[in-house]
Amino acid sequence: MDVLDLRKRPSQQRSARTMDVVLEAAAQVLEAGGLGAFNTNAVAARAGVSIGSIYQYFPGKDAVMAALIRLEAARFEAELARALEAAADLPLAQAVERLVALAVASQTARPNLARILDLEERRLGLEAEVTIRSQTTIGQLTQFLARHDVPDPQVAAGDLQNLVRGMVDGALHADPHDLTRRIARAAMGYLSGQAGDP
């Protein structure tokens, strides 16, 4: 039984609108004001609900954070799944470019939020439910890479995810298209250099 769990949702089939509104407000507060501005009052105000309502849906502040992390993870994973399906029959280079473009678009929408969620995921995920966000993302990527005969696909998947994340994080004010090209180049470079060069 985790403090971050939402099992205590008062009824089974709630309108869920309030919850969504709160999470969206939390995202906006984090994006606009950073971790320091993320407090229950600010989130409630932005969501247009009372503080009490927040505590009807979430056992505490950290639970809001955790729910937001899971939400964003789920969104990205859904997009990734679609993109992977669409790119299934493409040659590796083109497939990689598409996936990178997806990652760039995803992070560019709310640059600060992504960074904060990264950091908070580590703080909250204290060993349990390790890396909420990347678990299945990595899984999907691993399978994709394995199909393209990339050696050590699991490690490669993790490396690529980190490579992309780092480059997107660092260069958010660049032109997205150009950035995508450079990141794709780095990713392909990594994959080409894979394994036994003699």
Add this chain to the structure above:
Amino acid sequence: MDVLDLRKRPSQQRSARTMDVVLEAAAQVLEAGGLGAFNTNAVAARAGVSIGSIYQYFPGKDAVMAALIRLEAARFEAELARALEAAADLPLAQAVERLVALAVASQTARPNLARILDLEERRLGLEAEVTIRSQTTIGQLTQFLARHDVPDPQVAAGDLQNLVRGMVDGALHADPHDLTRRIARAAMGYLSGQAGDP
């Protein structure tokens, strides 16, 4: 006149030991407990000085943070400068491997700290003194890459820094030596793929 400046240091030639102690304590608190544990009382306690003393050397909490960011930046830049000098006559691939090893070692020592400083730098550096930490680092790298006839060395320097940072951040529990090899491969892959493939 910035709130983060330390110009108001009470005397011109202070022992500076207290200041160092405070900064080291701040680093330890951040590494151990994250941003949430970073408060003036905790830092003072860990440093073995009183709260008052902190405020004799720093105009406020954020100034401690800023000073720590500058300190770590200066340390890394010094190491980088030495490494670049030592690697000046090496072929590109070997030079890159050495630089990557340095970055890995640097971040591995205090993994959480590095991430937090990244985030805080953005929060504090609001447009002024843009990217305290990477300014001269990038400069040094740019010159190095230019000497090796890398096209667009400035962009490449930034990309490489972000690529390395991302990969190190994401895989801190891996074996440092293996990690270094993989990152170096990615970096070389990026550099090889540079410019006009037809």
Add this chain to the structure above:
DNA sequence: GCAGTATGTGAGTAATTACTCGCTTTGGAT
């Protein structure tokens, strides 16, 4: 209408925390 329940409210509370200020201690010059 009405009973009963689900949902929403927001003033209040207890805890935390950045920072102040009047005081004590230290150390060096005479």
Add this chain to the structure above:
DNA sequence: ATCCAAAGCGAGTAATTACTCACATACTGC
């Protein structure tokens, strides 16, 4: 020894904030 300024101290203060709870309102089946 005496003085003085520099350095250090830490209880106190005002502000912030996570969270509670007694109450109000909306909704549902009758």
